[in-house]
């Protein structure tokens with residue numbers, strides 16, 4: 055039995071690792087991981103520059119989604135896990151070129167504490183009064199899907215969309231609140247609206263019933279919100295790669311078509327047809343769509359219609375003196391109304407221990423996203439000067455950097471647009487009609503690294519069950 059896994063990002067690697075483990079009990083099981091690039095890991099890429107750990111793509115994962123921590127334990131990396139420094143966690147929003155700290159008690163964009171909300175300069179009095187009146191919002195039966203912007207605007211007004219929802223979604227996922235599906239991205243809020251009407255009341259009820267863990271216990275964080283690895287996210291990629299059969303890994307290998315031929319799957323691999331018993335497609339959905347269009351044209355269209363955004367990370371290392379004006383905390387998010395290139399900036403050396411040696415600090419700026427992908431065509435030098443000019447304006451940083459590193463990620467982050475669930479139902483049904491075919495990746499059931507690991511593992515389980 056021979057399984058083809060197309061795509062060697064964390065999703066495809068997770069599939070390969072599961073199949074590798076299953077081989078111990080099934081000696082006739084074979085697999086081959088086909089990755090078009092010369093390296094494995096896809097969007098995950100860590101490197102050392104000037105003794106600093108630079109993450110080109112994801113820098114961490116959400117601890118509460120356990121598939122990543124379990125995978126690390128499975129790889130013998132449990133003692134390499136590091137938690138975010140939540141005690142010094144403070145995030146700002148840029149408003150009229152001033153950094154305003156996010157008020158305490160905000161949960162999933164929903165205010166749950168009266169005083170911090172009343173006192174924050176982030177919102178006008180009109181918005182604060184509206185936030186108070188939101189407690190009286192009547193329950194609303196679940197209707198058609200709508201955008202996150204529509205949901206938040208109905209409850210708290212346009213200012214909260216502009217200053218909170220949109221920067222959070224664009225700064226973290228390169229997304230656009232006006233496009234993203236409320237039902238998919240914020241399902242808990244949609245349920246709360248149906249049950250309680252008010253999202254603030256719903257959130258408070260969830261905490262008191264214990265169904266929503268409160269991140270603060272007696273003012274102290276219970277466990278780190280984000281986790282990473284001492285040697286960077288790349289450790290996960292390298293850890294899996296070290297456990298795979300080297301003969302099963304084919305880098306710099308492009309799959310250009312997938313068809314059903316009699317009882318087998320025929321893949322066109324580097325221009326040559328090859329037969330397999332099963333196939334897991336772990337590429338971005340737009341690539342999966344073009345691979346599978348000949349097999350099922352509607353599936354090809356549905357996959358190809360899932361929007362993706364492109365982004366850029368620019369990491370800049372400074373000597374400590376150069377960052378003297380840096381405020382406390384983890385970083386800041388930039389609303390679109392500020393008309394900056396930057397969507398977000400992380401103070402890397404503050405977020406996790408051990409990212410930079412004593413005397414060096416690192417800022418990681420995030421650009422591009424759903425609304426500004428044209429920036430990807432700028433040269434590294436153009437991007438560097440844009441970002442440095444903005445850092446000077448916002449943070450007063452004028453020092454010469456020790457290093458600057460630019461990473462571009464084209465069409466790498468799926469956007470769960472309004473109607474995502476209906477499209478997913480069609481995709482799941484179409485895939486289920488095909489024997490021994492599975493999909494994995496960030497376009498389907500969650501965009502973060504833990505979600506990708508889970509889809510990869512589930513794809514492997516589906517294939518293994520079918521033999």
Ligand SMILES: Cc1cc2nc3c(=O)[nH]c(=O)nc-3n(C[C@H](O)[C@H](O)[C@H](O)COP(=O)(O)OP(=O)(O)OC[C@H]3O[C@@H](n4cnc5c(N)ncnc54)[C@H](O)[C@@H]3O)c2cc1C
Nearest residue numbers: 061063064065090096097111112113309337495496502503
């Ligand atoms: C800048 C950035 C920051 C992020 N930050 C975070 C974060 O902090 N935390 C978090 O949880 N998530 C984060 N994410 C999201 C997360 O990193 C991704 O969703 C995840 O890594 C995607 O993994 P994947 O394997 O599904 O896809 P990819 O990593 O995109 O891998 C797909 C692979 O398929 C290969 N491929 C495509 N077509 C073919 C073909 N025809 N033949 C062969 N191979 C092919 C590609 O070369 C690629 O290697 C971030 C993403 C980006 C881009």
